[in-house]
Amino acid sequence: MKVYFVSDGTAITAEVFGQAMLSFFDVTIKQQSVPFLSTLDKAYGFCQQLQEEAEKGENTLVFFTISDPQIRAVIEGCESHCYNIFGDLLSPIEKALGVPAQPNAQKAHGIKEGIYDGRIDAINYALANDDGASVKNYDEAEIILLGVSRSGKTPTSLYLAMQYGIKAANYPLTEDDFNTVGLPKVLKPHKHKLFGLTIDPERLHQIRTGRMAASKYASARQCRYELDEVEAIYRQERIPFLNTTRLSVEEISTRIMADMHLSRNRG
Protein backbone atom coordinates (compact mmCIF):
# COMPACT_ATOMS: atom_id res chain seq x y z
CA MET A 1 0.00 0.00 0.00
CA LYS A 2 1.26 3.44 -0.96
CA VAL A 3 -0.28 6.76 0.06
CA TYR A 4 0.09 10.10 -1.72
CA PHE A 5 -0.60 13.54 -0.25
CA VAL A 6 -1.41 15.75 -3.22
CA SER A 7 -2.06 19.47 -3.59
CA ASP A 8 -1.62 22.45 -5.89
CA GLY A 9 -0.03 24.16 -2.85
CA THR A 10 2.48 22.85 -0.31
CA ALA A 11 0.43 19.68 0.39
CA ILE A 12 1.04 20.31 4.10
CA THR A 13 -2.66 20.21 4.94
CA ALA A 14 -3.18 16.96 3.01
CA GLU A 15 -0.12 15.46 4.68
CA VAL A 16 -1.07 16.47 8.23
CA PHE A 17 -4.63 15.24 7.71
CA GLY A 18 -3.63 12.03 5.92
CA GLN A 19 -0.97 11.09 8.46
CA ALA A 20 -3.36 11.71 11.33
CA MET A 21 -5.97 9.57 9.58
CA LEU A 22 -3.45 6.77 8.98
CA SER A 23 -2.37 6.87 12.64
CA PHE A 24 -5.70 5.17 13.42
CA PHE A 25 -4.53 2.09 11.54
CA ASP A 26 -1.93 -0.44 12.46
CA VAL A 27 -0.42 -0.71 8.99
CA THR A 28 2.95 0.06 7.43
CA ILE A 29 2.55 2.37 4.50
CA LYS A 30 4.88 4.10 2.06
CA GLN A 31 4.04 7.79 2.02
CA GLN A 32 4.85 10.50 -0.49
CA SER A 33 3.94 14.16 -0.78
CA VAL A 34 3.20 15.60 -4.21
CA PRO A 35 3.12 19.40 -3.76
CA PHE A 36 2.59 22.10 -6.40
CA LEU A 37 0.49 19.94 -8.75
CA SER A 38 -0.80 23.13 -10.30
CA THR A 39 -1.23 22.44 -14.03
CA LEU A 40 -3.47 20.09 -15.98
CA ASP A 41 -0.37 18.47 -17.51
CA LYS A 42 1.00 17.61 -14.07
CA ALA A 43 -2.41 16.25 -13.03
CA TYR A 44 -2.66 13.98 -16.09
CA GLY A 45 0.93 12.86 -15.51
CA PHE A 46 0.15 11.95 -11.92
CA CYS A 47 -2.96 9.98 -12.95
CA GLN A 48 -0.91 8.04 -15.46
CA GLN A 49 1.64 7.22 -12.78
CA LEU A 50 -1.15 5.90 -10.54
CA GLN A 51 -2.45 3.79 -13.39
CA GLU A 52 1.00 2.31 -14.06
CA GLU A 53 1.37 1.47 -10.39
CA ALA A 54 -2.07 -0.16 -10.39
CA GLU A 55 -1.07 -2.28 -13.37
CA LYS A 56 1.96 -3.48 -11.40
CA GLY A 57 -0.44 -4.55 -8.64
CA GLU A 58 0.41 -1.67 -6.28
CA ASN A 59 -2.53 -0.39 -4.22
CA THR A 60 -2.59 3.36 -3.85
CA LEU A 61 -4.54 5.83 -1.77
CA VAL A 62 -4.59 9.57 -2.44
CA PHE A 63 -5.48 12.35 0.00
CA PHE A 64 -5.81 15.65 -1.84
CA THR A 65 -6.74 19.32 -1.55
CA ILE A 66 -6.87 21.18 -4.85
CA SER A 67 -8.31 24.67 -5.30
CA ASP A 68 -8.56 24.71 -9.09
CA PRO A 69 -11.80 22.98 -10.17
CA GLN A 70 -10.39 21.66 -13.50
CA ILE A 71 -7.31 20.11 -11.90
CA ARG A 72 -9.44 18.72 -9.09
CA ALA A 73 -11.72 17.04 -11.63
CA VAL A 74 -8.74 15.27 -13.21
CA ILE A 75 -7.60 13.87 -9.86
CA GLU A 76 -11.14 12.85 -8.93
CA GLY A 77 -11.31 10.95 -12.22
CA CYS A 78 -8.18 8.86 -11.48
CA GLU A 79 -8.66 5.14 -11.11
CA SER A 80 -7.45 4.95 -7.53
CA HIS A 81 -8.86 5.64 -4.10
CA CYS A 82 -8.75 9.46 -4.17
CA TYR A 83 -10.14 11.41 -1.23
CA ASN A 84 -10.78 15.13 -1.26
CA ILE A 85 -10.17 15.83 2.43
CA PHE A 86 -12.54 18.83 2.41
CA GLY A 87 -15.11 17.12 0.19
CA ASP A 88 -17.92 16.20 2.52
CA LEU A 89 -17.51 19.08 4.94
CA LEU A 90 -17.40 22.00 2.52
CA SER A 91 -21.13 22.35 1.98
CA PRO A 92 -22.18 22.04 5.67
CA ILE A 93 -19.54 24.67 6.51
CA GLU A 94 -20.88 26.92 3.74
CA LYS A 95 -24.30 26.66 5.35
CA ALA A 96 -22.98 27.29 8.86
CA LEU A 97 -21.02 30.37 7.74
CA GLY A 98 -23.75 31.59 5.41
CA VAL A 99 -21.30 32.43 2.61
CA PRO A 100 -20.15 30.43 -0.40
CA ALA A 101 -16.62 28.96 -0.63
CA GLN A 102 -14.32 30.71 -3.10
CA PRO A 103 -13.13 28.31 -5.80
CA ASN A 104 -9.56 29.65 -5.99
CA ALA A 105 -9.06 30.74 -2.45
CA GLN A 106 -6.01 31.79 -0.49
CA LYS A 107 -3.58 28.96 0.00
CA ALA A 108 -3.46 27.86 3.62
CA HIS A 109 0.34 27.73 3.86
CA GLY A 110 1.21 30.57 1.53
CA ILE A 111 2.26 34.03 2.52
CA LYS A 112 -0.44 36.57 3.21
CA GLU A 113 -0.06 39.40 0.71
CA GLY A 114 1.01 42.61 2.39
CA ILE A 115 1.42 41.07 5.82
CA TYR A 116 4.97 40.70 7.05
CA ASP A 117 5.77 37.27 8.35
CA GLY A 118 6.35 38.02 12.03
CA ARG A 119 7.57 34.48 12.53
CA ILE A 120 10.92 35.44 11.00
CA ASP A 121 11.34 38.08 13.71
CA ALA A 122 10.37 35.54 16.35
CA ILE A 123 12.89 33.00 15.00
CA ASN A 124 15.64 35.62 15.02
CA TYR A 125 14.64 36.54 18.55
CA ALA A 126 14.79 32.91 19.70
CA LEU A 127 18.25 32.49 18.14
CA ALA A 128 19.60 35.71 19.66
CA ASN A 129 18.19 34.81 23.09
CA ASP A 130 19.04 31.12 23.16
CA ASP A 131 20.75 29.66 26.19
CA GLY A 132 20.85 32.88 28.21
CA ALA A 133 22.82 34.58 25.43
CA SER A 134 21.38 38.03 25.88
CA VAL A 135 19.38 38.56 29.05
CA LYS A 136 18.99 42.28 28.35
CA ASN A 137 16.27 41.54 25.77
CA TYR A 138 13.95 39.83 28.23
CA ASP A 139 11.55 42.79 28.23
CA GLU A 140 10.63 41.81 24.69
CA ALA A 141 10.10 38.10 25.49
CA GLU A 142 6.59 36.68 25.63
CA ILE A 143 7.92 33.66 27.47
CA ILE A 144 11.24 32.63 29.05
CA LEU A 145 11.89 28.90 29.26
CA LEU A 146 14.00 27.60 32.13
CA GLY A 147 15.73 24.27 32.51
CA VAL A 148 19.02 22.42 32.82
CA SER A 149 21.21 21.81 29.79
CA ARG A 150 19.53 19.39 27.32
CA SER A 151 16.05 19.45 28.79
CA GLY A 152 14.48 20.66 25.53
CA LYS A 153 14.61 24.47 25.80
CA THR A 154 16.07 25.26 22.37
CA PRO A 155 13.81 23.12 20.14
CA THR A 156 10.79 24.34 22.10
CA SER A 157 11.74 28.03 21.73
CA LEU A 158 12.23 27.55 17.99
CA TYR A 159 8.96 25.67 17.56
CA LEU A 160 7.05 28.40 19.43
CA ALA A 161 8.63 30.98 17.12
CA MET A 162 8.14 29.02 13.89
CA GLN A 163 4.57 27.88 14.45
CA TYR A 164 3.08 30.63 16.56
CA GLY A 165 5.31 33.68 16.05
CA ILE A 166 5.92 33.75 19.82
CA LYS A 167 9.10 35.44 21.06
CA ALA A 168 10.58 32.84 23.38
CA ALA A 169 13.87 33.30 25.20
CA ASN A 170 15.48 30.53 27.17
CA TYR A 171 17.72 30.57 30.22
CA PRO A 172 19.83 27.60 31.37
CA LEU A 173 19.74 26.96 35.11
CA THR A 174 23.21 25.92 36.34
CA GLU A 175 25.05 25.28 39.61
CA ASP A 176 25.66 29.02 39.98
CA ASP A 177 21.91 29.50 40.21
CA PHE A 178 21.46 26.67 42.72
CA ASN A 179 23.86 28.31 45.15
CA THR A 180 22.02 31.62 45.33
CA VAL A 181 18.84 32.11 47.32
CA GLY A 182 15.71 32.63 45.22
CA LEU A 183 15.58 33.29 41.51
CA PRO A 184 18.57 34.50 39.49
CA LYS A 185 18.50 38.29 39.56
CA VAL A 186 18.00 38.70 35.79
CA LEU A 187 14.82 36.63 35.95
CA LYS A 188 13.15 38.35 38.89
CA PRO A 189 11.48 41.20 36.95
CA HIS A 190 10.01 38.65 34.50
CA LYS A 191 8.55 36.11 36.89
CA HIS A 192 5.14 36.02 35.18
CA LYS A 193 6.81 34.97 31.91
CA LEU A 194 8.78 32.04 33.33
CA PHE A 195 8.02 28.44 32.43
CA GLY A 196 10.17 25.52 33.59
CA LEU A 197 11.10 22.34 31.76
CA THR A 198 12.20 19.18 33.51
CA ILE A 199 12.95 15.63 32.37
CA ASP A 200 13.51 12.22 33.96
CA PRO A 201 17.12 11.85 35.24
CA GLU A 202 17.65 8.56 33.33
CA ARG A 203 16.65 10.18 30.04
CA LEU A 204 18.85 13.24 30.68
CA HIS A 205 21.79 10.95 31.50
CA GLN A 206 21.21 9.13 28.21
CA ILE A 207 21.01 12.35 26.15
CA ARG A 208 24.08 13.91 27.78
CA THR A 209 26.04 10.67 27.39
CA GLY A 210 25.35 10.82 23.66
CA ARG A 211 26.91 14.26 23.69
CA MET A 212 29.80 13.87 26.12
CA ALA A 213 30.25 10.28 27.29
CA ALA A 214 31.87 9.50 30.67
CA SER A 215 31.91 13.15 31.78
CA LYS A 216 30.77 14.52 35.13
CA TYR A 217 28.21 16.52 33.09
CA ALA A 218 26.62 13.32 31.78
CA SER A 219 26.84 11.26 34.98
CA ALA A 220 23.60 9.89 36.41
CA ARG A 221 24.45 11.49 39.74
CA GLN A 222 24.98 14.97 38.29
CA CYS A 223 21.77 14.74 36.23
CA ARG A 224 19.77 13.75 39.29
CA TYR A 225 21.34 16.54 41.35
CA GLU A 226 20.60 19.27 38.79
CA LEU A 227 17.03 18.12 38.24
CA ASP A 228 16.31 17.97 41.98
CA GLU A 229 17.60 21.52 42.29
CA VAL A 230 15.61 23.01 39.39
CA GLU A 231 12.41 21.30 40.46
CA ALA A 232 12.93 22.73 43.95
CA ILE A 233 13.30 26.22 42.43
CA TYR A 234 10.13 25.77 40.33
CA ARG A 235 8.15 24.70 43.39
CA GLN A 236 9.52 27.38 45.72
CA GLU A 237 8.96 30.16 43.22
CA ARG A 238 5.64 28.72 41.99
CA ILE A 239 6.83 28.59 38.39
CA PRO A 240 4.63 26.35 36.22
CA PHE A 241 6.64 23.45 34.81
CA LEU A 242 6.39 20.37 32.61
CA ASN A 243 8.22 17.05 32.38
CA THR A 244 9.22 16.62 28.73
CA THR A 245 10.43 13.00 28.85
CA ARG A 246 7.54 11.43 26.96
CA LEU A 247 6.42 14.47 24.99
CA SER A 248 7.11 15.59 21.44
CA VAL A 249 8.12 19.19 20.70
CA GLU A 250 4.56 19.72 19.40
CA GLU A 251 3.04 18.49 22.66
CA ILE A 252 5.38 20.53 24.84
CA SER A 253 4.67 23.67 22.82
CA THR A 254 0.88 23.32 22.70
CA ARG A 255 0.81 22.67 26.46
CA ILE A 256 2.87 25.79 27.10
CA MET A 257 0.62 27.88 24.83
CA ALA A 258 -2.42 26.66 26.77
CA ASP A 259 -0.91 26.92 30.29
CA MET A 260 0.56 30.39 29.73
CA HIS A 261 -2.54 31.67 27.89
CA LEU A 262 -0.49 32.62 24.88
CA SER A 263 -2.09 33.02 21.49
CA ARG A 264 -0.70 32.85 18.00
CA ASN A 265 0.71 36.13 16.68
CA ARG A 266 -0.77 36.89 13.30
CA GLY A 267 1.14 38.98 10.80
Next chain:
Amino acid sequence: MKVYFVSDGTAITAEVFGQAMLSFFDVTIKQQSVPFLSTLDKAYGFCQQLQEEAEKGENTLVFFTISDPQIRAVIEGCESHCYNIFGDLLSPIEKALGVPAQPNAQKAHGIKEGIYDGRIDAINYALANDDGASVKNYDEAEIILLGVSRSGKTPTSLYLAMQYGIKAANYPLTEDDFNTVGLPKVLKPHKHKLFGLTIDPERLHQIRTGRMAASKYASARQCRYELDEVEAIYRQERIPFLNTTRLSVEEISTRIMADMHLSRNRG
Protein backbone atom coordinates in the same frame (compact mmCIF):
# COMPACT_ATOMS: atom_id res chain seq x y z
CA MET B 1 -18.51 33.81 14.48
CA LYS B 2 -15.99 31.93 16.60
CA VAL B 3 -14.22 28.71 15.66
CA TYR B 4 -12.70 26.15 18.02
CA PHE B 5 -10.13 23.48 17.14
CA VAL B 6 -10.60 20.75 19.72
CA SER B 7 -8.73 17.54 20.47
CA ASP B 8 -7.67 15.19 23.23
CA GLY B 9 -4.15 15.58 21.81
CA THR B 10 -2.32 18.69 20.61
CA ALA B 11 -5.21 19.83 18.34
CA ILE B 12 -2.63 20.52 15.64
CA THR B 13 -4.42 18.34 13.08
CA ALA B 14 -7.80 19.97 13.81
CA GLU B 15 -6.19 23.40 13.59
CA VAL B 16 -4.33 22.78 10.31
CA PHE B 17 -7.44 21.24 8.76
CA GLY B 18 -9.83 23.87 10.11
CA GLN B 19 -7.68 26.81 9.08
CA ALA B 20 -7.24 25.38 5.60
CA MET B 21 -11.00 24.87 5.37
CA LEU B 22 -11.69 28.43 6.55
CA SER B 23 -9.21 29.82 4.00
CA PHE B 24 -11.86 29.03 1.35
CA PHE B 25 -14.12 31.65 2.90
CA ASP B 26 -13.83 35.40 2.88
CA VAL B 27 -14.84 35.88 6.52
CA THR B 28 -13.14 37.22 9.64
CA ILE B 29 -13.28 34.67 12.41
CA LYS B 30 -12.00 34.44 15.96
CA GLN B 31 -10.08 31.18 16.33
CA GLN B 32 -9.08 29.23 19.41
CA SER B 33 -7.35 25.90 19.95
CA VAL B 34 -8.53 23.68 22.78
CA PRO B 35 -5.88 20.95 23.15
CA PHE B 36 -5.73 18.08 25.68
CA LEU B 37 -9.48 17.83 26.18
CA SER B 38 -8.93 14.34 27.53
CA THR B 39 -11.45 13.81 30.33
CA LEU B 40 -15.24 13.66 30.41
CA ASP B 41 -15.25 16.57 32.89
CA LYS B 42 -13.34 18.79 30.47
CA ALA B 43 -15.70 17.75 27.66
CA TYR B 44 -18.82 18.63 29.66
CA GLY B 45 -17.20 21.91 30.71
CA PHE B 46 -16.48 22.78 27.08
CA CYS B 47 -20.06 21.97 26.03
CA GLN B 48 -21.38 24.22 28.75
CA GLN B 49 -19.11 27.03 27.57
CA LEU B 50 -20.50 26.62 24.03
CA GLN B 51 -24.01 26.75 25.38
CA GLU B 52 -23.33 29.94 27.34
CA GLU B 53 -21.84 31.53 24.23
CA ALA B 54 -24.90 30.46 22.20
CA GLU B 55 -27.17 32.07 24.80
CA LYS B 56 -25.23 35.31 24.38
CA GLY B 57 -25.96 35.09 20.65
CA GLU B 58 -22.43 34.03 19.65
CA ASN B 59 -22.29 31.60 16.72
CA THR B 60 -19.69 28.89 17.15
CA LEU B 61 -18.19 26.24 14.93
CA VAL B 62 -16.09 23.34 16.24
CA PHE B 63 -13.61 21.22 14.30
CA PHE B 64 -12.54 18.24 16.37
CA THR B 65 -10.55 15.01 16.41
CA ILE B 66 -11.02 12.89 19.52
CA SER B 67 -9.80 9.31 19.93
CA ASP B 68 -11.77 8.35 23.02
CA PRO B 69 -15.31 7.27 21.98
CA GLN B 70 -16.98 8.49 25.22
CA ILE B 71 -15.43 11.96 25.07
CA ARG B 72 -16.20 12.14 21.35
CA ALA B 73 -19.86 11.37 22.06
CA VAL B 74 -20.06 14.30 24.49
CA ILE B 75 -18.69 16.74 21.93
CA GLU B 76 -20.94 15.35 19.19
CA GLY B 77 -23.89 15.97 21.50
CA CYS B 78 -23.08 19.67 21.99
CA GLU B 79 -25.60 22.15 20.67
CA SER B 80 -23.27 23.82 18.20
CA HIS B 81 -21.94 23.09 14.74
CA CYS B 82 -19.43 20.35 15.64
CA TYR B 83 -17.52 18.62 12.87
CA ASN B 84 -15.47 15.48 13.33
CA ILE B 85 -12.84 16.10 10.66
CA PHE B 86 -12.26 12.38 10.11
CA GLY B 87 -15.94 11.50 10.38
CA ASP B 88 -17.02 10.81 6.84
CA LEU B 89 -13.73 9.46 5.58
CA LEU B 90 -12.92 6.91 8.28
CA SER B 91 -15.10 4.12 6.98
CA PRO B 92 -14.12 4.40 3.28
CA ILE B 93 -10.45 4.36 4.39
CA GLU B 94 -11.11 1.30 6.54
CA LYS B 95 -12.47 -0.42 3.44
CA ALA B 96 -9.58 0.70 1.25
CA LEU B 97 -6.99 -0.50 3.78
CA GLY B 98 -8.91 -3.65 4.67
CA VAL B 99 -8.32 -3.23 8.43
CA PRO B 100 -10.43 -1.62 11.15
CA ALA B 101 -9.47 1.70 12.76
CA GLN B 102 -8.22 1.46 16.36
CA PRO B 103 -10.42 3.47 18.71
CA ASN B 104 -7.60 4.74 20.94
CA ALA B 105 -4.87 5.01 18.39
CA GLN B 106 -1.46 6.61 18.48
CA LYS B 107 -1.69 10.37 18.62
CA ALA B 108 -0.56 11.97 15.39
CA HIS B 109 1.67 14.57 17.04
CA GLY B 110 2.88 12.57 20.04
CA ILE B 111 6.25 10.96 20.41
CA LYS B 112 6.69 7.49 18.98
CA GLU B 113 7.53 5.19 21.89
CA GLY B 114 11.08 3.89 21.68
CA ILE B 115 11.99 5.95 18.63
CA TYR B 116 14.42 8.77 19.25
CA ASP B 117 13.27 12.07 17.83
CA GLY B 118 15.86 12.62 15.11
CA ARG B 119 14.53 16.10 14.58
CA ILE B 120 16.34 17.27 17.72
CA ASP B 121 19.63 16.15 16.15
CA ALA B 122 18.69 17.91 12.94
CA ILE B 123 17.85 21.15 14.80
CA ASN B 124 21.16 21.03 16.67
CA TYR B 125 22.90 20.40 13.36
CA ALA B 126 21.18 23.40 11.73
CA LEU B 127 22.16 25.64 14.66
CA ALA B 128 25.78 24.47 14.68
CA ASN B 129 26.05 24.88 10.91
CA ASP B 130 24.21 28.15 10.51
CA ASP B 131 25.73 30.95 8.48
CA GLY B 132 28.87 29.06 7.48
CA ALA B 133 29.78 28.54 11.13
CA SER B 134 31.38 25.16 10.75
CA VAL B 135 32.13 24.11 7.20
CA LYS B 136 33.98 20.99 8.35
CA ASN B 137 30.67 19.24 9.06
CA TYR B 138 29.40 19.48 5.48
CA ASP B 139 29.92 15.73 4.92
CA GLU B 140 27.03 15.16 7.26
CA ALA B 141 24.70 17.69 5.58
CA GLU B 142 21.80 16.50 3.44
CA ILE B 143 21.52 19.93 1.91
CA ILE B 144 23.54 23.16 2.00
CA LEU B 145 21.59 26.35 1.38
CA LEU B 146 23.39 29.26 -0.28
CA GLY B 147 22.41 32.91 -0.44
CA VAL B 148 23.27 36.46 0.55
CA SER B 149 22.66 37.72 4.07
CA ARG B 150 18.89 37.90 4.86
CA SER B 151 17.63 35.90 1.92
CA GLY B 152 15.91 33.32 4.15
CA LYS B 153 18.58 30.66 4.75
CA THR B 154 18.28 30.37 8.55
CA PRO B 155 14.48 30.01 8.90
CA THR B 156 14.48 27.55 5.99
CA SER B 157 17.25 25.39 7.53
CA LEU B 158 15.39 25.32 10.84
CA TYR B 159 12.06 24.47 9.22
CA LEU B 160 13.64 21.61 7.24
CA ALA B 161 15.10 20.28 10.50
CA MET B 162 11.97 20.75 12.60
CA GLN B 163 9.42 19.39 10.15
CA TYR B 164 11.38 16.82 8.19
CA GLY B 165 14.41 15.92 10.32
CA ILE B 166 16.65 17.04 7.44
CA LYS B 167 20.21 18.11 8.29
CA ALA B 168 20.50 21.45 6.53
CA ALA B 169 23.63 23.61 6.69
CA ASN B 170 23.72 27.08 5.25
CA TYR B 171 26.54 29.13 3.76
CA PRO B 172 26.39 32.89 3.24
CA LEU B 173 27.75 34.06 -0.11
CA THR B 174 29.69 37.32 0.33
CA GLU B 175 31.95 39.63 -1.67
CA ASP B 176 34.92 37.36 -0.93
CA ASP B 177 33.18 34.62 -2.86
CA PHE B 178 32.29 36.90 -5.79
CA ASN B 179 35.95 37.75 -6.34
CA THR B 180 37.13 34.17 -6.73
CA VAL B 181 36.56 32.13 -9.87
CA GLY B 182 34.06 29.32 -9.51
CA LEU B 183 32.59 28.00 -6.29
CA PRO B 184 34.12 28.64 -2.86
CA LYS B 185 36.60 25.83 -2.21
CA VAL B 186 34.72 24.46 0.84
CA LEU B 187 31.60 23.92 -1.27
CA LYS B 188 33.19 22.17 -4.25
CA PRO B 189 33.13 18.61 -2.81
CA HIS B 190 29.42 19.02 -1.99
CA LYS B 191 28.10 20.42 -5.25
CA HIS B 192 25.22 17.92 -5.49
CA LYS B 193 23.90 19.13 -2.11
CA LEU B 194 23.82 22.84 -2.94
CA PHE B 195 20.61 24.82 -3.29
CA GLY B 196 20.52 28.58 -3.81
CA LEU B 197 18.09 31.15 -2.46
CA THR B 198 17.53 34.52 -4.03
CA ILE B 199 15.12 37.39 -3.41
CA ASP B 200 13.99 40.58 -5.18
CA PRO B 201 16.46 43.44 -4.55
CA GLU B 202 13.70 45.81 -3.35
CA ARG B 203 12.57 43.31 -0.72
CA LEU B 204 16.14 42.63 0.43
CA HIS B 205 16.76 46.39 0.70
CA GLN B 206 13.62 46.69 2.86
CA ILE B 207 14.61 43.77 5.15
CA ARG B 208 18.20 44.95 5.59
CA THR B 209 17.03 48.52 6.24
CA GLY B 210 14.90 47.18 9.10
CA ARG B 211 18.05 45.71 10.52
CA MET B 212 20.68 48.36 9.81
CA ALA B 213 19.18 51.51 8.30
CA ALA B 214 21.26 53.81 6.09
CA SER B 215 24.21 51.40 5.90
CA LYS B 216 26.07 50.31 2.78
CA TYR B 217 24.90 46.79 3.67
CA ALA B 218 21.24 47.84 3.33
CA SER B 219 21.61 50.14 0.31
CA ALA B 220 19.55 49.33 -2.78
CA ARG B 221 22.71 49.38 -4.87
CA GLN B 222 24.56 46.88 -2.66
CA CYS B 223 21.53 44.54 -2.54
CA ARG B 224 21.25 44.57 -6.34
CA TYR B 225 24.98 43.97 -6.74
CA GLU B 226 25.07 40.99 -4.36
CA LEU B 227 21.97 39.39 -5.88
CA ASP B 228 23.29 39.79 -9.44
CA GLU B 229 26.50 38.08 -8.35
CA VAL B 230 24.90 35.14 -6.57
CA GLU B 231 22.45 34.51 -9.39
CA ALA B 232 25.39 34.51 -11.81
CA ILE B 233 27.12 31.88 -9.63
CA TYR B 234 23.97 29.72 -9.49
CA ARG B 235 23.63 29.83 -13.29
CA GLN B 236 27.30 29.23 -14.04
CA GLU B 237 27.55 26.33 -11.63
CA ARG B 238 24.09 24.97 -12.51
CA ILE B 239 22.93 25.13 -8.91
CA PRO B 240 19.12 24.91 -8.58
CA PHE B 241 17.71 28.05 -6.99
CA LEU B 242 14.50 29.70 -5.89
CA ASN B 243 13.28 33.28 -5.45
CA THR B 244 11.80 33.50 -1.94
CA THR B 245 10.21 36.96 -2.19
CA ARG B 246 6.58 35.86 -2.33
CA LEU B 247 6.93 32.50 -0.58
CA SER B 248 6.32 31.43 3.00
CA VAL B 249 8.88 29.30 4.84
CA GLU B 250 6.53 26.33 4.30
CA GLU B 251 6.44 26.90 0.54
CA ILE B 252 10.21 27.38 0.25
CA SER B 253 10.84 24.21 2.25
CA THR B 254 8.37 21.98 0.42
CA ARG B 255 9.73 23.17 -2.94
CA ILE B 256 13.28 22.34 -1.84
CA MET B 257 12.21 18.90 -0.58
CA ALA B 258 10.61 18.20 -3.97
CA ASP B 259 13.37 19.70 -6.16
CA MET B 260 16.21 18.00 -4.27
CA HIS B 261 14.34 14.68 -3.98
CA LEU B 262 14.67 14.69 -0.22
CA SER B 263 12.35 12.70 1.96
CA ARG B 264 11.35 13.01 5.56
CA ASN B 265 13.65 11.27 8.05
CA ARG B 266 11.62 9.09 10.36
CA GLY B 267 12.89 8.37 13.87
